[in-house]
Amino acid sequence: MTKRQSEILDLVERRGPITGEQIADELGVAKTTLRADLSVLTMTGRLTARPRVGYTYNSEHDVDSRLSLLHELTVADHLAVSVSVSESCSVYDAAVTMFLEDTGTLFVVNDGRLVGVLSRKDLLKVTLGGGDTKAMPVTLAMTRVPHIVTITPEASLYDAAVLMVRHEVDALPVVKNDDTGTGFAVVGRVSKTTITRAFVELGQRYTV
Ligand code: ADP
Numbered sequence: 367m368t369k370r371q372s373e374i375l376d377l378v379e380r381r382g383p384i385t386g387e388q389i390a391d392e393l394g395v396a397k398t399t400l401r402a403d404l405s406v407l408t409m410t411g412r413l414t415a416r417p418r419v420g421y422t423y424n425s426e427h428d429v430d431s432r433l434s435l436l437h438e439l440t441v442a443d444h445l446a447v448s449v450s451v452s453e454s455c456s457v458y459d460a461a462v463t464m465f466l467e468d469t470g471t472l473f474v475v476n477d478g479r480l481v482g483v484l485s486r487k488d489l490l491k492v493t494l495g496g497g498d499t500k501a502m503p504v505t506l507a508m509t510r511v512p513h514i515v516t517i518t519p520e521a522s523l524y525d526a527a528v529l530m531v532r533h534e535v536d537a538l539p540v541v542k543n544d545d546t547g548t549g550f551a552v553v554g555r556v557s558k559t560t561i562t563r564a565f566v567e568l569g570q571r572y573t574v
Contacts (some may be wrong), residue, residue, distance in 0.1 A: 371403050375423065378413055383420040393491065439564055441526055442519035445554035448539060450475045451484070457507055458499040459488050471537035474508050478550035480516070480539055482508030485558045503550055516541045516550060523564055 367375075370393070370471055377392055390397040405422070407413040411427040414436045420507050421486055432523060453476050464486065464533040474482035484504055492507040493499055517526050526538055537557035541550035 368403070370400075371407060374400065374403055374559050375412060378421050379423040379425070382422040383416065385420040386542060389421065399427050399566060402463050408430045434445065435568065437522050439523040441517055441521050441523060441556055444523055444556065444560050444564055445519065445540060448473050448555040450552065451504060453481060453503065453505055454477065455504050455560060456500050457480070457492050457502040457504055460484055460504045460507075461493075461499070464489070466554055472504075472556070473552055473555070474504055475552065478551055480511060480514065480541060480552050481549075482510050483514050483535075483537075483539065485536065511549065517556065518542070519553060521559060522554070529562045530558060530561070 369468045373393060375422065377389060380544055381388075384392075386397050389404075390400055393400070394432065402540040403438050404413070404415070409420075412424055413421045414423055414424050442487060449463065450473045451463055455474070457461075464470070464472060470486050472483060472484040472529075473480055482538045486509060488509070493508060514523060515529055515535060515538055517529060517540055519540055519542070529538060530536065537555055539550070539552045541553040542553055
């Protein structure tokens with residue numbers, strides 16, 4: 367939307383019903399200058415034009431289009447880099463990696479295939495039992511395939527959020543289905559932070 371179109375929308379929202387002449391007066395431009403903008407706004411359903419009444423703001427359309435945008439954001443467009451460790455990695459080294467990489471979830475991979483997921487609490491839990499964390503492999507602490515909830519790059523960010531809420535997890539591995547049937551290749555990660563960032567971006571795009 368152009369700057370002038372959003373000025374028109376704003377004016378009609380505050381002052382509608384309002385005629386084309388009045389809009390032109392308020393914005394200090396000739397009515398002919400506004401013709402193209404008014405027809406775009408009417409055709410896209412943002413404004414309704416009524417003969418002898420003027421233009422009114424269609425708030426329902428506005429909300430609908432903002433909400434449908436939620437489903438258009440794709441996982442692929444919001445992919446975060448995944449941090450992986452190998453199955454032989456120790457609990458100690460995994461914890462250090464979590465700090466260094468500033469992530470809350472690590473993926474455990476073997477031969478490029480996803481075998482497990484490690485969360486902060488998984489690591490905390492195994493260390494509570496005492497024992498030598500440098501000698502403990504992460505396989506003792508991780509959640510394993512097939513219990514891992516994954517998502518594909520083509521899915522929407524909304525679908526990712528639904529899965530994270532439903533399964534009460536903070537992150538999902540983004541995987542490509544492997545046709546050889548030997549498991550998932552991880553191509554990235556989405557997390558609750560990803561969703562929060564996208565939410566903030568949407569809010570900035572549509573400040574009320
Ligand atoms: P934390 O335990 O640090 O709060 P999570 O809520 O993400 O982090 O993890 C809760 C549990 O779910 C952990 O045992 C973790 O291994 C597991 N988990 C994390 N992500 C997934 C996932 N995508 N699929 C299945 N289990 C997961």
